[in-house]
Amino acid sequence: MMLREDEDSLVCDFAETYHILDFRSLPAKLAATLAAGLSDNSRIKRHFSGMACTTETLLLALIADVQNLSLWSKSKPGSPKPESLADKFLGNLGKEADTVSVTAEEFDRIRQELLKGGEQNG
Template identity: 40%
Template sequence: MLNFDKDALLCDLAETYHIYDYKSLPCRMVATFSCGLRENSRIKMKMAGIDPIPEQILMAAIADGTRMTAWLQSEDGATGKNRPKSLLGMIIGDGTEKSKEIQTFDSGEDFDREWARLTGKEG
């Protein structure tokens, strides 16, 4: 798990067990805690190739249904204009919404360099 996604595992250990320094514990204990994480923990979902958690999918589906019902009863719905975008589609990536690439930085200096490059203010 540690080799698969160290950050996800560390977040799960901190959230679930309040372990902030896993290296201070015996290896077997950390392994036991890691295997004991819930099925919707970051690391287990990532290892299974699952992105959104089931609760998010269900809430998005409910919200989509509610929004669609309200839209269908509106003037726009009667004419087929301004159809609401699907939250569920955005979460599961059905291709209708463009996914945005997320970029991270190890330090403020790295961010500043990239910002200067993007804005053309390299010095």
């Protein structure tokens, strides 16, 4: 299925991760095992999850967004709101973002889940 969906990403992931340039020369079972073992930040797994960037890149974009909003909140009234980098990575261009309200506990839980995902992939 991975091969049919995005062969180029799979070729690049095998070359980058395993230094295998011709994965078709491998036994099918081994190639499938290695494909399943690719990190969540691999091109092919990001393709299937719909992520345009790595978790780390998304977290950095969110940090930049918070910083930009903080600076914007101190700017002159009427200044245009900064565009969200995270929305660009998530493909939300042209859409008005919904306001999300979470408690401090929910924020910490979500943050820990995202950080755990990054540690498992690094």
